[in-house]
Amino acid sequence: MSYLTIAMPKGRIFHEAVDLLRKSNYQLPPEFDESRKLIIEIEEEQLRFILAKPMDVPTYVEYGVADLGIAGKDVMLEEERDVYELLDLKISPCYLAVAGLPDTKMNEVAPKIATKYPRVASSYFREQGEQVEIIKLNGSIELAPIIGLADRIVDIVSTGRTLKENGLVEYEHIVDITSRLIVNPVSYRMKNERIQELVDRLNDVILEKQ
Incomplete structure (x- = not known):
């Protein structure tokens, strides 16, 4: 039997996905969670x-x-990649939102929007009939309105604490986000x-949690 290869993001999603796999009766050793390796093989599975x-x-x-x-x-x-989405894993829920400094209007002429999601942001504002200039950043998006780089940001919100701590408020809710299982066609x-089989086992656990 050949290996099934699964690409996983590091961080919070990784830990929640590993928990889901264990609950689906996949035997993942305890040291799996702490490993510094970038490729990990579980021979038994x-x-x-x-x-x-x-x-x-x-x-x-x-x-x-x-x-x-x-x-x-x-x-x-x-990313809009050529893959199939198989399953909503219902883990790491959050949402994309438009945020900025409180009580500020967007610039009338080509307001600037900072984000690490340029495609999503430009498509959202186009649907609103607004012409905006997108500034792509890779991190610390909250800085942009504070230092005057942008009128608004488009970013992930989970608890809203980061926005609050940086003196920003949410203006618009764009879309709810959860993690998905995707597959190469x-x-x-x-x-x-x-x-x-993997999909069925994961799905059973997801349905039990609901």
């Missing part, structure tokens, strides 16, 4: 995990170096039975 940056997971799956991946819906919307055909 014939599973191989690639630990990646969240934005890179759909790329690995699209190009077939991973059969499956776990990616936030935010990443899926931004060719792997889905070639390894269908094993992938379907």
